[in-house]
Amino acid sequence: MDHAVLDHIDLLAIVTLMSVIQNIFFAYKVEIESKNQHSKSFQRTGSLAFEKVYTANQNCIDAYPTFLALLWCAGVFCSQTLAAFAGLMFLFVRQKYFVGYLGEKTQSTPGYIFGKRIIFFLFAMSVAGILNHYLVIFFGSDMEIYIKTVSGTFSPLLLIP
Amino acid sequence: MDHAVLDHIDLLAIVTLMSVIQNIFFAYKVEIESKNQHSKSFQRTGSLAFEKVYTANQNCIDAYPTFLALLWCAGVFCSQTLAAFAGLMFLFVRQKYFVGYLGEKTQSTPGYIFGKRIIFFLFAMSVAGILNHYLVIFFGSDMEIYIKTVSGTFSPLLLIP
Amino acid sequence: MDHAVLDHIDLLAIVTLMSVIQNIFFAYKVEIESKNQHSKSFQRTGSLAFEKVYTANQNCIDAYPTFLALLWCAGVFCSQTLAAFAGLMFLFVRQKYFVGYLGEKTQSTPGYIFGKRIIFFLFAMSVAGILNHYLVIFFGSDMEIYIKTVSGTFSPLLLIP
Numbered sequence: 001m002d003h004a005v006l007d008h009i010d011l012l013a014i015v016t017l018m019s020v021i022q023n024i025f026f027a028y029k030v031e032i033e034s035k036n037q038h039s040k041s042f043q044r045t046g047s048l049a050f051e052k053v054y055t056a057n058q059n060c061i062d063a064y065p066t067f068l069a070l071l072w073c074a075g076v077f078c079s080q081t082l083a084a085f086a087g088l089m090f091l092f093v094r095q096k097y098f099v100g101y102l103g104e105k106t107q108s109t110p111g112y113i114f115g116k117r118i119i120f121f122l123f124a125m126s127v128a129g130i131l132n133h134y135l136v137i138f139f140g141s142d143m144e145i146y147i148k149t150v151s152g153t154f155s156p157l158l159l160i161p
Numbered sequence: 162m163d164h165a166v167l168d169h170i171d172l173l174a175i176v177t178l179m180s181v182i183q184n185i186f187f188a189y190k191v192e193i194e195s196k197n198q199h200s201k202s203f204q205r206t207g208s209l210a211f212e213k214v215y216t217a218n219q220n221c222i223d224a225y226p227t228f229l230a231l232l233w234c235a236g237v238f239c240s241q242t243l244a245a246f247a248g249l250m251f252l253f254v255r256q257k258y259f260v261g262y263l264g265e266k267t268q269s270t271p272g273y274i275f276g277k278r279i280i281f282f283l284f285a286m287s288v289a290g291i292l293n294h295y296l297v298i299f300f301g302s303d304m305e306i307y308i309k310t311v312s313g314t315f316s317p318l319l320l321i322p
Numbered sequence: 323m324d325h326a327v328l329d330h331i332d333l334l335a336i337v338t339l340m341s342v343i344q345n346i347f348f349a350y351k352v353e354i355e356s357k358n359q360h361s362k363s364f365q366r367t368g369s370l371a372f373e374k375v376y377t378a379n380q381n382c383i384d385a386y387p388t389f390l391a392l393l394w395c396a397g398v399f400c401s402q403t404l405a406a407f408a409g410l411m412f413l414f415v416r417q418k419y420f421v422g423y424l425g426e427k428t429q430s431t432p433g434y435i436f437g438k439r440i441i442f443f444l445f446a447m448s449v450a451g452i453l454n455h456y457l458v459i460f461f462g463s464d465m466e467i468y469i470k471t472v473s474g475t476f477s478p479l480l481l482i483p
Binding site for chain 1: 330366373376377380384385387388391392395398399433434435441445448449452455456458459
Binding site for chain 3: 169205212215216219223226227230231234272280284287288291294295298
């Protein structure tokens with residue numbers, strides 16, 4: 001495809017590839033725990049350790065299509081750099097969630113949803129980008145620089161744990 | 162990205178964002194029910210109410226990547242407006258399915274698959290769009306207007322409950 | 323959308339549509355088995371036959387977004403033809419995995435992960451395509467032909483069962 005087009009999505013593709021590596025890492029964890037527990041076939045239930053890693057993987061996978069859709073919408077309609085940065089943050093949060101899920105009982109017990117702030121940030125970027133797109137079409141006034149500045153100002157908030 | 166390109170995908174992006182809101186709504190329902198039932202960690206099993214909401218959410222998530230892929234294929238290769246309309250209908254059907262799943266035992270019990278008609282419509286649009294694309298390349302005859310007219314004629318059928 | 327752009331993604335769209343058909347086929351298998359077992363509502367547990375088909379479907383769905391992301395990254399950044407070929411191979415492997423999962427106890431018991439070689443091939447293609455994209459931008463040297471030749475040489479390895 002034309003390199004001028006690819007320029008607009010290369011960072012998104014890199015973050016996507018990194019998320020794929022993480023997915024495969026999670027899948028391997030499930031595979032290993034499954035082999036430890038079951039002599040016969042793969043099942044969805046088993047020992048506590050297996051249930052934990054399976055549920056953690058399942059919860060991460062449940063959120064994955066939503067994350068990908070937001071990442072690409074935000075990146076294509078608003079700012080690629082900021083979307084890729086937020087995507088990276090999401091991968092860190094997901095890693096922490098997965099590891100924390102397997103952790104000790106005494107730790108804080110994570111729920112079903114994680115990375116709310118990042119998902120909200122990506123969603124707000126997408127909405128702002130689409131609104132700006134209609135502003136450009138109907139009124140010819142491009143607010144892109146303001147949106148990018150505002151997004152860039154708020155993006156360090158994602159670093160707060 | 163170029164606003165001429167974005168023009169071809171803006172409605173699809175809006176439907177995608179709406180589906181993301183719905184996903185998050187479903188996830189919150191699971192989270193709330195999970196907190197009601199479990200004092201400790203999140204598990205995939207529990208009381209009947211939790212099992213119901215978890216299964217409903219799981220079934221909706223299972224169909225989500227398939228839906229997204231069809232939505233964008235149909236929108237990019239055939240008609241964006243009709244694909245976005247069918248996508249909106251799918252979101253309504255999904256909402257109804259989710260709420261119906263949590264409902265009374267006496268209600269009709271939903272199965273694993275939902276929104277068959279809409280999925281079939283989006284699939285037919287995608288196939289027609291791709292066939293038309295090859296017609297344009299090999300024979301230079303663009304049937305786009307006919308396909309859009311036929312799709313537009315059939316689209317009100319999606320409104321029938 | 324412009325037919326010059328669609329030319330770069332038509333094969334990917336065809337493979338995606340084929341994977342959608344397969345998804346629907348898997349879902350119908352679950353639906354049928356569910357109706358055989360449960361008189362009331364759809365649940366995630368039941369007889370051994372239902373558990374098997376549900377788990378097989380779940381494992382296929384778990385890998386689906388990862389596969390789609392890799393397919394499109396590899397197809398857009400590297401070679402569309404080779405990515406579509408690898409995608410087709412993945413669909414064959416997935417079919418075999420699904421059928422094998424439902425098979426006899428005496429057969430080899432499949433694990434959680436399948437199609438490792440194809441996933442790795444698509445991943446390597448994506449990475450090579452993105453690296454080449456940066457080479458073009460920063461050094462102006464396009465290695466696309468070499469990458470396609472190397473990928474093409476390795477692609478028959480995917481045919482080995």
